[in-house]
Amino acid sequence: MQDRPNILIPISVLEGESIPEGVPELLANAHVVLLGYHVVPDQTATDQARHQFEDQATRRLDDFAEILEHAGAIVESQLVFTHHGQTTIDRMAAEHDCLAVLIPNATRPIETVLVAVRGIVGIDRFIRLVSGLFATNDVNVTLYHVPEENETDEDVKTLLDGISTRLSQEGVSPDMIDIQISRGDDPQAAIVDAADNYDAIVMGESDPSVATFLFGMTADQVAKQFLGPVFVIQHGEPDDDEETDTE
Template identity: 60%
Template sequence: MTDRPCILVPIRVLDGESIPDGVPELLANAYVVLLGYHVVPDQTATGQAKMQFEERANARLDKYESILRDAGATVERRLVFTHDGQKTLDRISDEHDCLAVLVPNGTRPPEEVLVAVRGTAGVSRIAEAVAGLFSSTDVAVTLYHVTETNETDDDIETFLNGVRDRMTELGMDASAVDTRTDTEQKRLGAIATAAEEYDALVMGESDPSLTTFVFGMPAEQIADRFHGPVFVVQREASESS
C-alpha cells in the first residue's frame, strides 16, 4: 500500500464551483489540498475582498471538506483571495509538493480510469499517483499510449509493460491494469476521444500544462472535450526547468 498521494483540488469557491458527484469517491485514498480561491479585480485590494467574503467562502469550504472526509480522504484546506489565479495555484501546489492537480468535473462512482502515458519523463510519478489512488479499490486502469512513427511494436510493448510493472510494484493488482494503443497522430484529440469511454483521466502535466486544464485554454483541447475529472500529474522540478 502506498502513502496517500497529495492531490490539489482547486475550487473557485465564490463562483459556483463545488465538489461534483463521483469526485469524493475518486479521492477516497488521497491527501487532498482543498484550495478555495477567489480572483479579485486588480483595482480591489485582496484584504478588502477577504473581509467581505471570507465568512461565506469558509462556509462553503466547510461543506466541501466534510464531503471529502466522509468519503475517506485526508483533507487540508486553504482559502486565498488573489489577483492571479494561475500563480496562486502554482504556488500552493509547490508549497504542498502536490503530486497532481484534479480538475473536479462530475462523474459516476469510478469504475474505469484512462491513464495516458508517453516517453519516460514523469511516468514514475503517474504510476505513483494511480497506485496511490486506486490500488486498494476495484477500479480498472487502462494505460493508453498514442504511438509515434519511430516506435516499433517491441518498443511499445516494452514501454507499457514497464509502466504496468512499476504500478504493480507500488501495489496495483496486475490484473486491474490493461493497455491500449492508438496510431492517431493528433495525440491530444485521440486522448480526449478515448477518455469519453472512461470515468476519469490521468495524464502528465506537459499534455498540456496544468494551467491549460484549470483555466480552459486552448478551447479545442482535452479540458473542453472531455467533461469528466482529469488528474494532471505534475513534473518534478528538475523536469520543469
C-alpha cells in the same frame, strides 16, 4: 497500505463552483489540498476582498472539506484571495508537493481509468498517483500511449510493460492493468476518443505550468469533451512571478 497521494483541487469558491457528484468517492484514498481561491480585480486590494468575503468563502470551503472527509479523504484547506489565479494554483501545487491537479468533473462510481502516458517524464508520479488511489479498489487501469513518429510499437510496449510491472509492485493487480497503443496525428483527439469508455483520465501536463494546462486550450478541451474528472500530473516548477495573495 499505500501512501495517500497529494491531490490539489482548486475551487473558485465564490463563483458557484463546488465538489461534483462522485468526486469525493474518487478521492477516498487521497490527501486532498482543497484550494478555495477568489480572483480579485487588479484595482481591488486582496486584503479588502478578504475582509468582505472571508466568512462566506470559509463556510463554503468548510462544507466542501466535510464532504470529502466523509468519503474518506484527508483534507487540508486553504483560502486565498489573489490577483493571479493561475499562478496561485501552480504555487500551491508546488508548496504542497501535489502529484496532480484535479479538474473535478462529475463522475459515476469509478470502475475504469485511462492513464495517458506521454513518455518517461513524470512516470514516478503516474505510478504513485495510480497506485495510491486505486491499488485497493477493483478499478481497471488502461495504460494508453499515442506514439511519436520515431517510436516503434515494440518500444512503446516495452515502456508500458515497465510501468505495468511497477504498478503491480505497488499493489495494483496485474489482472486490472491493460495496455493500449493508438497511432494518430492528434494525441489530444485520440485521448478524448479513447476516454469515451472510461470513468476518469490521468494525463501529464503539456506545458511547464499546471495552471496554463488547467486553464488553457488543451485541458479545457479534454475536460469539456470528456466531461469526467481529469487528473493532471505536475511535472514542471511554478513560475517565480511575484504575487500578493492573502491567505
